């Protein structure tokens with residue numbers, strides 16, 4: 001086996017591994033059933049990505065060296081350039097993701113959406129290339145076999161048939177990849193709307209948006225939320241709902257929905273970053289500042305941490321008391337002037353704008369003040385407890 005073949009085999013394994021881990025990371029399966037493995041899947045994906053960048057660079061070198069021998073083969077040349085262009089795009093956005101750099105404010109889409117979008121083209125290339133080669137490998141004469149002239153014509157015809165067949169398969173796989181990777185709205189640059197998310201909550205009365213919420217002072221959010229949940233989405237009914245503040249507090253508190261609505265709210269504009277690489281910018285939130293809520297219950301001096309519970313009964317997270325008292329930490333009830341739908345954690349969700357959104361417990365219904373730190377759902381599966389958002393481009 002020559003060097004090129006070896007390199008190629010190695011590239012096949014790396015690409016296959018990237019596709020496999022990438023699809024798994026993208027699926028809700030890796031958030032629910034495989035949640036404990038998610039962080040390792042992510043490492044495995046990044047590691048394979050590093051290898052991919054190495055093989056890509058070697059290919060670029062080989063192509064440059066052999067550029068002159070490809071002189072007349074315009075199609076071949078452009079196919080090669082196109083593949084390298086796509087592979088570099090996937091690699092570049094992958095590096096951004098691995099470094100936790102979000103591109104929304106510069107390129108309009110988050111690093112993750114660029115990554116997925118380019119992967120769709122990459123998948124078409126992979127399917128075209130591998131299918132056409134596999135068919136040739138299994139059904140055609142070896143490249144260097146002697147063939148009569150009649151047979152050669154027949155072979156050319158067969159080759160173009162293989163080409164067309166592979167092209168059709170590539171288009172189909174591109175469509176499938178797009179469907180799997182891109183939610184509708186991902187490629188929508190205009191402001192989003194909360195109305196398109198499902199809302200199975202029955203809330204009465206609805207929170208009345210204050211000035212600043214309508215029209216939203218942030219001008220409407222841009223980007224799209226991905227609906228993330230590790231459980232079935234709970235449907236909340238305001239008559240049964242209650243919100244508790246307990247633990248190391250002067251007085252434990254229990255609010256009914258009506259009582260909760262009476263606590264004064266504030267409006268703020270903040271960005272929302274998921275650690276997996278997507279984000280939503282300038283969301284106008286209205287809700288109760290966490291510090292104000294804690295103040296109502298009175299925090300005992302022994303309290304060091306704040307633990308958050310969800311109506312789903314599974315998801316939890318925590319902040320240090322100091323983090324919890326940051327002025328932009330909020331128990332939010334409205335987004336861009338609309339009640340938060342159940343899909344996005346309504347009627348009440350936590351937002352911690354300076355941290356990754358896994359701190360933003362959806363369907364939050366209780367807050368406990370504790371002495372020892374609590375390790376939440378994703379934190380116990382490898383995500384950092386201090387979830388400060390890294391850099392933005």
Ligand SMILES: Nc1nc2c(c(=O)[nH]1)N[C@H]1C(S)=C(S)[C@@H](COP(=O)(O)O)O[C@H]1N2
Pocket residue numbers: 225226227228229230231273274275310312315343344345357358359360361362363378
């Ligand atoms: N209860 C609950 N809260 C949760 C999660 C969850 O699975 N369950 N996922 C977290 C993560 S990882 C993210 S990115 C955001 C997603 O918020 P969204 O579904 O409103 O987009 O919610 C966070 N809060």
Ligand SMILES: [Mo]
Pocket residue numbers: 228274275276357358
């Ligand atoms: Mo997330």
